[in-house]
Amino acid sequence: MALLEVKNLHTHFFAEGSVVKAVDGVSFDVEPGETLAIVGESGSGKSVTAMSILRLIPNPPGEIVDGEIRFEGQDILEMTDEQVQDLRGNKIAMIFQEPMTSLNPVLTVGRQIAEPIELHRQAPLDKALEMAKVLLRKVHIAEHDKRVSSYPHQLSGGMRQRVMIAMGMACEPKLIIADEPTTALDVTVQAQLLELLKELTREGHSSLILITHDLGVVARYADRIVVMYAGRIVEQGTARDIFERPHHPYTIGLMNSIPKLDQDTKEKLIPIPGAPPDLANVPEGCAFNPRCEFAVEKCRQQRPTLEPVAVGHYKACWVDVRS
C-alpha cells in the first residue's frame, strides 16, 4: 500500500468575486521510502498541495473543496483536529524554505527540537534535551553540546536549516515534506543539506516529498517526479522518464529552455513563449494551450485528463507529441 495517496485534491482560495483554483484535481501516491519531487513554476500550486496534506491551509480564504488524502490508509481530511495535530511533527514532518520565520526566536534550538519529542513521545524535558543533542550531531552541527543552548539568530542560515531538519527528524517521521528547503542557501551548503536529508531518509526508511524548481536537484535526488502547471499535474513518471522521454509539451519546453551544465554549447536556448496564467483566470481546456506549439482545437475546449503513456508514466495532453 502506498504511504500517502492524494486523490482528486481541490484547494481553492476565495476572494471578492474571484476563485483562485490553486490546486485543481491533483492525484498522486508516495510509496514507502521513495523520494517524490514536485516541480513547476511559481504559483503552480506546489506549496498549497503540501500544505493541504497537513491541513495547514488558512481558512478563510482557502478551503480544500474536494478530494481525499490518505495517509497509511486513513483520510486526513476526515480526521479530527487532534488527530491531525498528532500527525504533524510526528509521523509527517514539514521543512520550509525560510527557517528564520519558522523557528521561534526566543527559544533555544535545543528546546525547539525537544518540544515535539516531549509532546509526541511523552518524554521528560531532560531526556528530550539529551535527544536534541543527539539529533544536532546527526545533522552535523559542530559543537552540538554547546549549540543546544543557542538562539536561532546566533546561527548561520545553513545551521538554522539543519536545526529545522533536526526538528523534523525528532520523532522519526514516516513522511518528510521539504518545500524548497535550500533555495536561500549557497550552492555548497545546499549540497551538504540535501545529502544530509537523503541520508536521514535512507536511514529511517522514510519517504520524502521534495518541492523545488531546481531540475538539477530533482535529477540527483528524486525517484519519481510530478510536474505541475496551473494547479494541475501535467506529467508524472520516474526521473528517467521525465528527463529522457518527456511527453507533455510543458515538460519538453522546460527541458529545452534550461542551460545544462553537462552540455557546453553556445546553441540558443529554446524558451517557452508567454507567461504562466493567472490562476483566477485559467484558460479553457488545457491550461497550457496559449503557450503550446502543438495545440489543436480540442486543447482550447476540453481539459485533458492524466492518462498513461507507459508503465508508471502519465501525461495530461491531447496530442501525441512524440510520434
Add this chain to the structure above:
Amino acid sequence: MGRMSTAEPEKLVSVSNLSVHFPIHASGVVKRQIGVVKAVDGVTFDVFKGETLGMVGESGCGKSTTGLATLRLIEATGGSIHFEGRDISKLSRGKLRPIRQRMQMVYQDPYSSLNPRMKVRDIIGEPLTVHHLAGSKAEYRQRTDELLEIVGLHSYMGDRYPHEFSGGQRQRIGIARALAVNPSFIICDEPVSALDVSIQAQIINLMEDLQQEFGLSYLFVAHDLAVVQHISTRVAVMYLGKIVEIASRRDLYRNPSHPYTQALLEAVPVANPALEAERAHRIIEGEVPSPINPPSGCSFHPRCPMARAECKTVTPELKEIDSGHSVACHLFGG
C-alpha cells in the same frame, strides 16, 4: 585559441586591485568604528569589447559590491578602474556623468528595482531626462516606444504601472531602461535568478540578441553555474572578496583548477539523472567564513581538502597557469 585570433581583443573595462572595505561601527550612542568588512579585497579583471565576463561565487563573496564599485555607484577604498582607456576611479561627479551614460546596470529583483508609482514609459525614459537626451516630447515618446519594442514589449504598455507586469516583463523593463542611453557596458546582477525557469530563457536570449545587435559587453553576475556557462565568454570565480580563478568558459568548466572551483562544480547537481547516478559527490564541509574576520593565508584553507602548511599563513596571488587561465592557489606555485 586566443593566439589564433588576428588582433588582440580590445579592453573596454580594466579593474585593477580594487578593494571596498566597509567600516563596522559599534551599536550605541557613540558609533565608534570597531572593524571593517573586506567586501572586495584586491580584485583585478578586464572586460573585453563584445564579451561577457561571468562572475560566480557564494552569497556575500562580493560580487554585487564589485559591480557597484566598478560603476562607481559605491566608492572603492583602493585600486583603479579604467573605462574605454580612461582612469575613472578619481573623476569628479561632474566629469563622471557623461561616462556613466556608457555604463549601465540591470538588477536582480525586477519587483523592487522599479518605482511602483511611475509609468513604465517614464521609468524607461528617466535616464534620457537625466542625461538630457530626450529632446522634444515627441522624440521622448518615439525613443521610449522604440525601447519597449527592442525588449519585446508593446508600445501601449508604456502607459501602465510596474505591478501590472509579470516578473519576466519587469525584467525586460529594467533592460530597456539600461539600454536607453546607448551604453557599451552593462553589469547584470543576477538578472534571471528571480524569474521562473520557463521565463529565464526568454531573458537570456534577449540579452544575447541585444549584445549582438549593439555590440554590448556584459559583466554577468549569477550563482547559477549552468546559466553562467551558457552566457559567458570568460568566467571569474570569487571567494570571500577575491577572485580565485579566471579563465575562458571552456577552461573553467572543463579544467577547473582552484580547489574551490572544483568543489563548486561538484556540488551543483546536473539536470541529468543518468549522469547524476554515476557522479562522485564529494561535498566540502563548512560554510563561507565571515569577511569581517577572514581566515589567514588562503581564505579557503579551512574548507580545502588540499590545504598544506603555507596555505594557512601566506595569501596566494592570482597567477597565470596557462594562457588566459589564472588561479590563486599555492598548488600552482601561487
